[in-house]
Amino acid sequence: MEIRLAKTAGFCFGVNRAVELTYGLLAEGHKVATLGPLIHNPQAVEDMRRKGAQVVDTVQDVPAGCEVVIRSHGVPRSVYDELEARGIPYHDATCPFVQKIQRIAAEAEKEGAVLLVAGDKTHPEVQGIVGHTRGEVFVFADLAELERGTALLTPKNPFCSCTDHISGDKMERKFGVSQKAYTNARIFDTICNATWARQQEAEDLSQKCDIVVVIGGHHSSNTQKLVQVAAKHTRAVTVETASELRPEWFADVKVAGVTAGASTPSSIIEEVLNSMSAEINDNMSFEEMLNASEEKRVHAGSIVKGIVTSISANEIQVDIGAKQTGFVKLSELTDDSSAKVEDLVKVGDELDLIVEKVMDQDGVIQLSRKKLASRKGMEEIAKAAESGEVVEGDVTEFNKGGVVVNVKGVKVFVPRSQATMRRDEDYTALVGQHVQLVVTECSGRKIVGSINKVTAEQNKAKREEFWANVEVGKTYTGVVKSLTSYGAFVDIGGVDGLCHISELSWNRIKHPSEVVSVGDTIEVYVKDIDTENHKVSLGYKKSEDNPWEQLKNNYPIGSTFHAPVVSLTKFGAFVRILPGVDGLVHISEISNDRVEKVSDALKVGDMVDVKLLDVDFDKKRISLSMKALLNNDAE
Numbered sequence: 001m002e003i004r005l006a007k008t009a010g011f012c013f014g015v016n017r018a019v020e021l022t023y024g025l026l027a028e029g030h031k032v033a034t035l036g037p038l039i040h041n042p043q044a045v046e047d048m049r050r051k052g053a054q055v056v057d058t059v060q061d062v063p064a065g066c067e068v069v070i071r072s073h074g075v076p077r078s079v080y081d082e083l084e085a086r087g088i089p090y091h092d093a094t095c096p097f098v099q100k101i102q103r104i105a106a107e108a109e110k111e112g113a114v115l116l117v118a119g120d121k122t123h124p125e126v127q128g129i130v131g132h133t134r135g136e137v138f139v140f141a142d143l144a145e146l147e148r149g150t151a152l153l154t155p156k157n158p159f160c161s162c163t164d165h166i167s168g169d170k171m172e173r174k175f176g177v178s179q180k181a182y183t184n185a186r187i188f189d190t191i192c193n194a195t196w197a198r199q200q201e202a203e204d205l206s207q208k209c210d211i212v213v214v215i216g217g218h219h220s221s222n223t224q225k226l227v228q229v230a231a232k233h234t235r236a237v238t239v240e241t242a243s244e245l246r247p248e249w250f251a252d253v254k255v256a257g258v259t260a261g262a263s264t265p266s267s268i269i270e271e272v273l274n275s276m277s278a279e280i281n282d283n284m285s286f287e288e289m290l291n292a293s294e295e296k297r298v299h300a301g302s303i304v305k306g307i308v309t310s311i312s313a314n315e316i317q318v319d320i321g322a323k324q325t326g327f328v329k330l331s332e333l334t335d336d337s338s339a340k341v342e343d344l345v346k347v348g349d350e351l352d353l354i355v356e357k358v359m360d361q362d363g364v365i366q367l368s369r370k371k372l373a374s375r376k377g378m379e380e381i382a383k384a385a386e387s388g389e390v391v392e393g394d395v396t397e398f399n400k401g402g403v404v405v406n407v408k409g410v411k412v413f414v415p416r417s418q419a420t421m422r423r424d425e426d427y428t429a430l431v432g433q434h435v436q437l438v439v440t441e442c443s444g445r446k447i448v449g450s451i452n453k454v455t456a457e458q459n460k461a462k463r464e465e466f467w468a469n470v471e472v473g474k475t476y477t478g479v480v481k482s483l484t485s486y487g488a489f490v491d492i493g494g495v496d497g498l499c500h501i502s503e504l505s506w507n508r509i510k511h512p513s514e515v516v517s518v519g520d521t522i523e524v525y526v527k528d529i530d531t532e533n534h535k536v537s538l539g540y541k542k543s544e545d546n547p548w549e550q551l552k553n554n555y556p557i558g559s560t561f562h563a564p565v566v567s568l569t570k571f572g573a574f575v576r577i578l579p580g581v582d583g584l585v586h587i588s589e590i591s592n593d594r595v596e597k598v599s600d601a602l603k604v605g606d607m608v609d610v611k612l613l614d615v616d617f618d619k620k621r622i623s624l625s626m627k628a629l630l631n632n633d634a635e
């Protein structure tokens with residue numbers, strides 16, 4: 001038995017988009033609810049349910065914490081209003097072809113026109129469309145109904161649009177009738193190619209085959225329509241899964257045709273084909289059969305120019321001068337997951353794009369700007385790898401082995417050892433930074449780079465410049481690179497200078513961390529240079545902050561202080577009158593009474609009033625008196 005698979009079998013563009021969106025959200029761990037079954041296929045819906053997607057009928061039924069996916073059929077405007085009023089996050093997978101009809105409905109309302117819709121008024125897609133106008137609407141399912149309506153209605157400026165659930169041949173006649181009835185009618189041919197092409201191919205197949213097996217949900221209207229079309233010329237049967245196939249159907253069949261509704265996953269089609277024959281078409285795989293049946297007029301890989309014709313939250317539509325509609329997903333416009341489409345492009349922009357996939361049967365071409373940029377980027381990177389030229393890019397992610405840098409749309413891997421100059425540096429902190437690098441390897445898909453090599457070269461140049469210009473007293477803005485018990489190393493432009501602990505503060509400190517931290521940007525000056533050993537000593541504390549200078553300038557002999565006792569000795573107590581400046585209150589200067597032991601009168605931490613008796617600035621000695629103030633009180 002020869003098996004012929006329809007090239008249009010399986011998911012249409014709109015359904016595929018909704019399914020991909022939902023599986024993507026589930027994979028990212030989102031809680032998802034769909035308004036009605038996402039597609040008309042119980043097995044696929046069950047699979048999504050197992051993965052966590054709940055099906056609800058109304059917005060009120062959406063469980064707390066769930067994000068809603070609006071299926072490809074679309075919903076009335078009131079549903080968006082309700083979702084927003086309740087603050088429920090949603091993802092709109094309404095098929096762009098359906099959105100186009102919804103826009104026509106809204107336009108009809110604006111123009112005060114009656115909207116005539118060819119379709120089934122009970123179908124959710126039709127109900128969704130109708131819900132986008134508050135004006136007068138007339139939905140007709142067949143010619144008789146239109147004619148009856150014609151007799152009843154005398155609409156002004158009617159708009160006539162068709163949903164995708166009306167077969168093509170009837171459309172022609174409906175348009176004819178509506179135009180005859182309403183000579184001023186504006187007719188919009190909105191029937192979706194996917195449906196049209198599926199039905200045409202089913203009819204074609206049925207004329208060449210002894211049986212046509214239609215795979216799809218028993219409640220799917222487009223599957224049932226395919227059965228009806230095929231049954232005009234041959235025996236047509238429908239199955240939801242391979243388990244429903246009956247061997248007796250194929251007893252004397254020489255050629256069997258297989259097609260599938262727009263909601264049928266490829267896994268089910270594959271299962272049915274495998275069950276019908278272990279040896280399909282000389283061992284061609286399912287994928288090969290699908291590819292073989294693709295008739296591509298615009299080829300995948302072609303570079304085209306596209307004019308942006310409309311934009312929505314997740315994608316843009318472009319006109320590439322072909323009869324198919326071009327789409328570019330947001331993820332194919334940019335790598336920035338937080339970017340909004342409207343910030344990237346606007347209607348009328350001309351974009352350079354590459355064709356990713358031609359879906360002739362759906363009248364759709366998927367394009368990418370990112371991949372084209374990446375292809376051009378690849379060429380530039382190959383050249384840079386050869387010449388050793390420095391390139392620039394943004395660090396987008398890290399993993400155990402290193403970081404990934406996006407250079408002109410191409411992912412360049414930089415191993416950890418090549419990402420930072422020191423092994424203990426946190427290489428993950430590079431994520432989000434714009435960096436310079438050289439490409440060290442570019443073979444096939446393996447593109448490796450080094451940030452270190454560029455940093456090392458830059459540091460070398462900076463060092464040479466530093467040693468050519470450094471002089472004692474010169475100030476630098478540096479970054480604290482590391483701390484030791486004896487000081488802080490400060491990078492002052494490719495050279496690390498040491499700021500000794502005694503140069504960090506006028507106070508006595510136990511560790512440099514009391515004053516600076518690694519990563520601090522500080523002002524330092526050169527205290528000493530050892531050109532032979534390439535060593536620089538730095539100073540941080542400033543002379544104007546020197547407390548001895550402050551004492552000299554602001555506190556004449558006789559000044560008084562209210563200050564803490566910081567230590568006791570046999571012969572007196574030290575009192576800190578300024579930060580880093582301690583003066584001695586001799587035991588004889590503590591009180592008018594005789595003090596036997598200093599600790600009888602004072603303890604560390606006491607706050608005392610003292611008078612400045614004398615200062616020896618050379619020996620840095622200060623004499624203080626408590627008694628002198630007591631005498632004053634007595635006077």
Ligand code: SF4
Nearest residue numbers: 012014095097192194
């Ligand atoms: S059948 Fe057409 S309009 Fe409907 S979802 Fe599929 S591509 Fe969109």
